[in-house]
Amino acid sequence: MVLIRFADVDSKRRALGFLAGRFSFRSWATGEMVVPEMALAYLATEGVSFAVEGPATYERLVPTIRNAAAEGVG
Secondary structure: OEEEEOOOHHHHHHHHHHHOOOOOOEEOOOOEEEEOHHHHHHHHHOOOOOEEEEEOOHHHHOOOOOOOOOOOOO
16 A cells, blocks of 8 residues: 555546446545555556655554543443
8 A cells, every 4th residue: 555645636536436336445635545556557547647755554453442542430
């Protein structure tokens, strides 16, 4: 999985429309997206402009499950 960033909202929307149903991905409001490496060639072929940030870290791939503050058992 690779972390990519889009220059503008329009590029991100085009990418979302293309990737949906074809590849698994995660997207954030910051403009970042994690996609499989194979999806990069397809995005480029579709003319979607993006910048590769690098390999996705474990923290980006796994959702946070717990809160910072644990609740007490009463």
